[in-house]
Amino acid sequence: MQQSVITDKFGRALQDLRISVTDRCNFRCRYCMPREIFGKDFAFLPKEHLLTFEEIERLTKIFLQLGVRKVRLTGGEPLLRRDITTLIKRLAQLEGLQDIGLTTNAVLLGKMASDLKEAGLKRVNVSLDAIEDQTFMQINDSNVKTQPVINSIIKAKEVGLAVKVNMVVKKGMNEHQLLPMAKFFKELGITLRFIEFMDVGQTNGWNFEHVVTKKEIYEEISKRFDLEPVNPAYFGEVAKRYRYKGTDIEVGFITSVSESFCSSCTRARIAADGHFFTCLFAGEGLNVKDILRDGATDDEVKDTIVSGWKYRDDRYSDLRTEETAKNRKKIEMSYIGG
Numbered sequence: 001m002q003q004s005v006i007t008d009k010f011g012r013a014l015q016d017l018r019i020s021v022t023d024r025c026n027f028r029c030r031y032c033m034p035r036e037i038f039g040k041d042f043a044f045l046p047k048e049h050l051l052t053f054e055e056i057e058r059l060t061k062i063f064l065q066l067g068v069r070k071v072r073l074t075g076g077e078p079l080l081r082r083d084i085t086t087l088i089k090r091l092a093q094l095e096g097l098q099d100i101g102l103t104t105n106a107v108l109l110g111k112m113a114s115d116l117k118e119a120g121l122k123r124v125n126v127s128l129d130a131i132e133d134q135t136f137m138q139i140n141d142s143n144v145k146t147q148p149v150i151n152s153i154i155k156a157k158e159v160g161l162a163v164k165v166n167m168v169v170k171k172g173m174n175e176h177q178l179l180p181m182a183k184f185f186k187e188l189g190i191t192l193r194f195i196e197f198m199d200v201g202q203t204n205g206w207n208f209e210h211v212v213t214k215k216e217i218y219e220e221i222s223k224r225f226d227l228e229p230v231n232p233a234y235f236g237e238v239a240k241r242y243r244y245k246g247t248d249i250e251v252g253f254i255t256s257v258s259e260s261f262c263s264s265c266t267r268a269r270i271a272a273d274g275h276f277f278t279c280l281f282a283g284e285g286l287n288v289k290d291i292l293r294d295g296a297t298d299d300e301v302k303d304t305i306v307s308g309w310k311y312r313d314d315r316y317s318d319l320r321t322e323e324t325a326k327n328r329k330k331i332e333m334s335y336i337g338g
């Protein structure tokens with residue numbers, strides 16, 4: 001396959017693509033889609049504004065020509081998108097695509113896991129912020145206990161998907177769950193990654209005081225377990241990796257706030273309505289869906305993406321202040337896809 005490497009203003013190559021397949025979700029996590037805002041009257045995207053599977057496939061092919069090798073599907077909750085396994089099957093057949101992953105709250109994963117695996121999905125990142133029901137239910141605000149999520153995790157592993165668990169840590173929300181989560185997933189032999197609470201979007205009331213930093217999390221985990229560092233698997237790997245001494249079971253830290261990693265950020269994002277974004281904290285994206293629907297050729301679409309990437313100078317997390325967190329216009333995580 002013809003492949004080019006395109007780099008942005010800071011020399012960062014375009015390597016990964018995240019595609020949000022829906023802005024809807026069956027959870028209302030307090031830090032992501034607070035019910036007061038994402039309530040009954042919230043205007044989610046109408047169906048005709050969502051990229052179709054044909055459009056997603058076409059765009060993915062174009063990104064593959066530009067050097068992307070890995071795609072992750074996200075949302076909203078990607079398993080709510082009708083026929084998602086069909087989309088995965090189509091993407092898995094694309095020449096040059098080495099890896100397809102999916103990020104999910106896993107409520108629907110248990111019953112879909114074997115079909116997803118068969119369709120060509122390789123890995124899932126399951127979001128779970130607590131092991132204790134009461135805390136988890138307070139966070140998801142949707143009356144879902146932890147057991148269905150745990151069952152889905154076990155099922156996904158059984159069918160041969162690579163599984164990691166992501167835990168957003170927010171002060172006053174779930175720090176008391178750090179050690180119970182670490183113990184639980186160590187025993188299951190599953191990598192747990194701690195994510196610092198971020199100021200994505202405008203609705204989650206973020207400030208620096210809510211952040212539990214990597215250092216604080218590391219100290220808490222070290223009270224009980226000895227950790228040793230593990231080298232990154234590839235350039236641009238987001239998580240800082242450690243393993244429990246004497247085992248090959250890992251934990252990771254995603255330190256967007258305390259140790260930003262913009263200098264190695266190689267990730268492009270397509271929102272559910274086909275806007276192209278070069279940063280999770282962007283305020284505006286480029287409407288690629290309209291370009292596709294206006295009859296552009298693949299080369300014209302490619303040129304648009306290339307110029308968007310070439311002019312990219314995003315480094316929001318390097319520059320984050322209380323002021324930018326509060327006043328800068330940023331799109332919501334459920335729309336751009338986390």
Ligand code: SAM
Pocket residue numbers: 025031032074075076077078103104105125126127166168195196197198199200204333334337338
């Ligand atoms: N619904 C799916 C899920 O929860 O896995 C996929 C979309 S969700 C937006 C993707 C990831 O973003 C989840 O792991 C979620 O916990 C994380 N996330 C959402 N808001 C966040 C925030 N403010 N700070 C850090 N992580 C956040």
Ligand code: SF4
Pocket residue numbers: 025026027028029032033075076077105127334
């Ligand atoms: Fe839904 Fe995921 Fe956001 Fe929770 S974090 S509200 S599961 S999109």
Ligand code: SF4
Pocket residue numbers: 261262263265278279280281314315316317318
């Ligand atoms: Fe990449 Fe933007 Fe996050 Fe920096 S802030 S790592 S540029 S997505």
